[in-house]
Amino acid sequence: MRLLVIYIAEAHARDQWPVGKTISCVDQPTTIDQRLKNASQFRKNFNFEMPMLVDNMDNTFHTIYGSWPFRFYVIHDGKLALKAEPGEQSLAYDMDELDAWIVNFYQSRRPIN
Structure with a gap:
């Protein structure tokens, strides 16, 4: 990454x-x-x-x-995989949510043994 x-x-x-x-x-x-x-x-x-x-x-x-x-973006294999945007009320990012998305994204692409 x-x-x-x-x-x-x-x-x-x-x-x-x-x-x-x-x-x-x-x-x-x-x-x-x-x-x-x-x-x-x-x-x-x-x-x-x-x-x-x-x-x-x-x-x-x-x-x-x-x-x-x-904004925060994840671009994978030349394609937009995530465009994180701030909440409508708080105008802030939930960094835990963004971290969890990234962890899940990479875990889902790990080879299965």
Whole structure:
């Protein structure tokens, strides 16, 4: 199993929809170089070690998968196997439910002895 993050457009960019000085600390990138720089700066500032990909400036990943503001996906054999979304009331994820789905997914694919 491989986990990774995909950096998409800024949800609360300083120049578009700011939510405070500490949260909205960058402008919306207008070039891929700016988006790459933001992703790199985030990795450095937060000592983020998980592999990170960066969506292109056409926002292809975001458009196809509807990833705003954030989502969890399982892609298996090139096909979308799970798109976890936050609860309607809480707007939060049940991480235990997501963990259980992943465990069940991989256990169901284990060879039978």
